[in-house]
Amino acid sequence: MWITASKQSAGRGRRGRNWETGAGNLAATFFYATERSAAEIAQLSFVASLAVADLAGFFVPASLVSVKWPNDVLIAGKKTAGILIESSARPGGGHWVAVGIGVNLARAPASTPYPATAFSEHMRTPSPSPTDALATLVERFDRWRSLWDRAGFSPIAEAWTIKAHGLGTPCTARLANETIEGVAEGIDIDGALRLRLAPGRLRRITAGDVFFGDP
Numbered sequence: 001m002w003i004t005a006s007k008q009s010a011g012r013g014r015r016g017r018n019w020e021t022g023a024g025n026l027a028a029t030f031f032y033a034t035e036r037s038a039a040e041i042a043q044l045s046f047v048a049s050l051a052v053a054d055l056a057g058f059f060v061p062a063s064l065v066s067v068k069w070p071n072d073v074l075i076a077g078k079k080t081a082g083i084l085i086e087s088s089a090r091p092g093g094g095h096w097v098a099v100g101i102g103v104n105l106a107r108a109p110a111s112t113p114y115p116a117t118a119f120s121e122h123m124r125t126p127s128p129s130p131t132d133a134l135a136t137l138v139e140r141f142d143r144w145r146s147l148w149d150r151a152g153f154s155p156i157a158e159a160w161t162i163k164a165h166g167l168g169t170p171c172t173a174r175l176a177n178e179t180i181e182g183v184a185e186g187i188d189i190d191g192a193l194r195l196r197l198a199p200g201r202l203r204r205i206t207a208g209d210v211f212f213g214d215p
Contacts, residue, residue, distance in 0.1 A: 064122060
């Protein structure tokens, strides 16, 4: 089941951060039940990222669209969408899953800790309506989720890596209790980011924020 709202009064993103959904933007959440483990459910972040990247590529030059670990979609290096995956155990086994997706179609928020943009800033025609954008998003999400169900995470990771922003370049990872610097090498089969530190040591990042020269 998909749920969408024309306006959010208390939208939120990762780590409880505020998420602003202005008029003309898309706010949607997909709910479903699954028997997959919590570790596998985390892979849905990459599934959703690919679906949103496909959505963006329908309306802006595809060459401008990229994805950034763990769950951002960028246009021309600026954030245009965010994804939040949440789950809870079902009494009879398995999990309920909520895949929350916010996309800046018509306008980007003015005050953010990162550069933000909207589809409209890269289009010569009006941005798509939230309803039209949702129809495309649902189709693309179903396509990528079906591939994930059939073939596992490997093809998802491969497709995500092709679109990935910043791989092979220096980055800063801000974790819960530390900040580290290194070169982003790619993602592991469980979705963790591989970060090569200066002494040559490999560090796996499973949660945190990464910045590739971003202000």
